[in-house]
Amino acid sequence: MQETFINIKSLDMDARGVGHLENEDGSPGKVIFVEGALPGERVSFETTRKKKNWEAGRMVTLQKASSMRVEPKCEHFWHCGGCSMQHLEPSAQVAMKQRVLEDNLWHIGKTKAENVMRPMYGPTWGYRYRARLSVRHVPKKGGMLVGFHERHSSYVAEMTNCYIVPPHVAKMLVPLRELVASLSIYQHVPQIELAVGEESTVLVLRIMAPLSRADETLVKAFADQWNIEWWLQPKGPDTAYPYYPNKKELYYTLPEFGIRMPFKPTDFTQVNHQINRLLVAKALRLLDVQPEDRVADLFCGLGNFTLPLATQAREVVGIEGSTALTTRALENARANGLSDKTSFSTRNLFEITRDDLIALGKFDRMLVDPPRDGAAALAAALAELRLSNPELLPKRIVYVSCSPATLARDAGILTHRAGYKLSKAGVANMFPHTSHVESIGVFDLVEDFQPREFLAPEVRVQGGQEA
Numbered sequence: 001m002q003e004t005f006i007n008i009k010s011l012d013m014d015a016r017g018v019g020h021l022e023n024e025d026g027s028p029g030k031v032i033f034v035e036g037a038l039p040g041e042r043v044s045f046e047t048t049r050k051k052k053n054w055e056a057g058r059m060v061t062l063q064k065a066s067s068m069r070v071e072p073k074c075e076h077f078w079h080c081g082g083c084s085m086q087h088l089e090p091s092a093q094v095a096m097k098q099r100v101l102e103d104n105l106w107h108i109g110k111t112k113a114e115n116v117m118r119p120m121y122g123p124t125w126g127y128r129y130r131a132r133l134s135v136r137h138v139p140k141k142g143g144m145l146v147g148f149h150e151r152h153s154s155y156v157a158e159m160t161n162c163y164i165v166p167p168h169v170a171k172m173l174v175p176l177r178e179l180v181a182s183l184s185i186y187q188h189v190p191q192i193e194l195a196v197g198e199e200s201t202v203l204v205l206r207i208m209a210p211l212s213r214a215d216e217t218l219v220k221a222f223a224d225q226w227n228i229e230w231w232l233q234p235k236g237p238d239t240a241y242p243y244y245p246n247k248k249e250l251y252y253t254l255p256e257f258g259i260r261m262p263f264k265p266t267d268f269t270q271v272n273h274q275i276n277r278l279l280v281a282k283a284l285r286l287l288d289v290q291p292e293d294r295v296a297d298l299f300c301g302l303g304n305f306t307l308p309l310a311t312q313a314r315e316v317v318g319i320e321g322s323t324a325l326t327t328r329a330l331e332n333a334r335a336n337g338l339s340d341k342t343s344f345s346t347r348n349l350f351e352i353t354r355d356d357l358i359a360l361g362k363f364d365r366m367l368v369d370p371p372r373d374g375a376a377a378l379a380a381a382l383a384e385l386r387l388s389n390p391e392l393l394p395k396r397i398v399y400v401s402c403s404p405a406t407l408a409r410d411a412g413i414l415t416h417r418a419g420y421k422l423s424k425a426g427v428a429n430m431f432p433h434t435s436h437v438e439s440i441g442v443f444d445l446v447e448d449f450q451p452r453e454f455l456a457p458e459v460r461v462q463g464g465q466e467a
Contacts, residue, residue, distance in 0.1 A: 003044035005063055008037045011096050013405075013460070015084040015435040016056070017041065034059050035151075036078070038066040038088060039096075068092040073125070073163050080157040082131075082148035082164060083433040090432060094119045097427045097437045104404040105425065108459055109412030113441070117426030120282060122274040124432040128164045129196040129252075130271040135180055135189050135206075144181035146173060146192060164433060166196055172226055176203075179222050185209040193233075195265035200248035202265040204231040204240050220244050237266040238324075256281050257308040259336055267328075268301060275430045279400065279440070280308055283367060286424065286442050287398045289313045293364040296394070298349055298378065303329040303342075305367050305400075310338040317360070318344045352377050354384035358392060366394040372461045374406025375399070379413035379456075386419045386451065393419070397443040402430075404437045405459040411441060416454035419446050 008017035017037025020028035034045045036059035043064075045057035072078070072086035085093050098119060106112050136145050136156040147159035162170045180189050185207060193204035211219065211232075223230050223244055233240040251262045252273050257280075263269050270276035283305060289295055289312040297306040300318030306329060309316045320326050326344040333342040347356065350373065368375050385392055397420065401407035414420045420443040430438035 003061060005042055005044050005061075006032055006034070008034065008039050008041045008043060010039050011100075011435075013100065013435060015088075015096075017043070017059075019043075030054060032057065036087065037062075038069055040064075040066040040068070074161065076157060076159050076161070079150055080148055080159060081151045081153070082157070082162065084151075084435050086433045090124045090429075093432065094121065094427065094429050097429070097435075100437050101404045101407075101425060101427055101439045104408035105411055105422070106408075108405060108408035108457060109410075109415070110454065111408075111411050111415045111422055113422045113425035115424045117424050117440070119426060120275060120278045120428035122272060122278065122429060122432075124429075125163045126166045127272045127274065127432060129166065129194075129273050130269065131165060131169075131194040133192045133194065135191055137181070137187055144177045144186065146177045146180060165194070166201075168226075169194060169196065169201065172228075175222070175226070179218060182218055183215045184212045185215060193265060195250060195263075195269075197248075197250040197252055197263075200250055201228045202231055202250055203228055204233050204265045205243075206233045208234070231265055233266070240264070240266045252276075254280055254308055257311050259307050259311075261302060261304065261307070261332060262335070263302055270304070270430065272430050275428050275438070276304070279428050279430075279438070280305060282428075283398050283400055283440060284308055284312065286440070287365050287367060287396060289365055294362065296360070296363040296366045298366065298368045298375070299370045300329060300344065301325055301369070303332045303344075305369060306342055306344075307333060307336055307338055309367065310341040313341065313365075316342050317363070318342060319347060319349060320344070321348050321350070322346065349375065350377050352381050354381045354388065357381050357385055358389060362392050363394045366397045367400070368397060369400040370406075372403040372406065374401070374403060374410050374461075376406070376410055376413065376456060379410040379418060383413055383417035383419075383451070386417070386449070390419070393445055395445045399441045399443065401439045401441070402436070403461055404439055406461060407439055407441060409456050409459050411443075412454050413456055414443050416452040419449035419451070420444060421446050 006019035008019045010018045012018050016033040016035050019032050021030045023029040031054040033056045037043045043059045044061040046060050047055050047057040049056040068089045070089050077086045133146050134156045145156040147157045150157045188209040191206045195202045230243040231240050232243045253260050293313045294315045295309050295313045297318045300306045300320050306316050306318040323346045326346050330344050333339045423444045424442040428438045
């Protein structure tokens with residue numbers, strides 16, 4: 001069978017090479033997405049999915065290689081879903097992510113940043129301090145498997161090593177498989193969640209049946225040997241509790257601001273502590289908070305940005321959709337001696353309105369850090385505030401995003417309808433070797449502004465990494 005070769009022009013949001021079949025007249029034809037291919041390469045491919053206007057496949061023959069191609073460090077790269085870009089040189093990965101952000105801003109938001117900021121870099125290996133590992137007993141593959149899912153599959157990848165988790169965690173992978181296989185309830189353990197703090201490593205064992213006394217002995221011996229803390233989770237995340245030895249508190253620090261942030265292993269926290277520190281410091285510098293400012297931190301979580309902001313502002317109001325989170329954020333503020341400058345409230349920010357913003361009062365500056373769905377309701381509420389109460393609009397907004405598509409959509413609303421300009425934008429390499437794009441945008445209020453027509457499009461929300 002004759003191979004069909006195509007030239008790869010770009011990467012898509014899933015780090016697949018994008019090219020076109022040629023029509024008979026030489027013009028570009030059907031779009032082809034090729035896993036494993038890089039821009040500038042000429043490859044043949046095997047089709048795995050076919051639609052009328054596009055096909056997806058995997059690379060078969062590499063006829064012309066990109067100068068950016070490198071040999072993947074991990075032997076499991078081509079079948080494990082934990083990474084998708086190890087075959088691309090790390091600085092080129094970041095350049096691709098910057099291009100994704102800029103393309104999304106223009107094609108979705110119909111806007112572009114006046115200045116593109118230098119990307120934020122951190123360690124490219126051993127950076128992942130949080131992970132959710134699936135557990136399956138698969139006799140055909142030799143028994144117990146513990147790891148990420150295979151690419152585009154619900155099957156568990158066979159992993160004996162991992163270079164993106166800390167080295168001490170990678171060394172535990174095979175012993176962890178052996179431990180679970182030795183338990184009497186091995187068929188009732190669907191996952192193990194990892195959380196690494198400053199002084200402790202916690203493994204959350206999801207159990208759908210009680211441990212036997214013999215199981216307890218094995219689990220405790222493993223904790224002693226590997227210096228980890230066990231939590232058990234019998235049902236949903238809220239049921240997780242410390243089990244053994246429960247000696248050390250799980251926390252991370254933001255040394256630049258003197259912040260110590262306790263968290264639970266099932267909480268959402270950034271997986272890359274080094275980049276989180278850089279991102280918090282960068283966001284606060286960009287927000288340029290003054291001592292007299294009243295600041296809003298929307299989607300505040302446990303207070304990752306709220307508490308550092310409170311070291312600079314007159315008052316910081318943290319808002320989140322979960323009472324459990326805002327209660328914990330307040331506890332963290334008290335523990336860091338910042339409760340007199342912070343307050344927290346619970347409301348659904350995906351349904352926030354202009355009237356809600358009016359009731360909250362004037363904010364001088366606003367930090368927004370939403371999940372992948374973005375903050376479209378907030379952007380629309382600000383646009384309505386521009387028409388009715390422009391004096392209440394914050395003069396600067398810093399928007400931290402884990403989805404360039406929803407950031408671009410919201411940037412379109414803010415720049416075309418709410419009267420802001422996108423002064424700066426850039427990316428942070430939060431997840432090296434993956435297609436995940438963490439980005440940040442700075443929006444400054446324009447005084448003399450006439451709203452323009454902009455219909456916020458439906459966007460594809462980028463899938464998150466296994467956390």
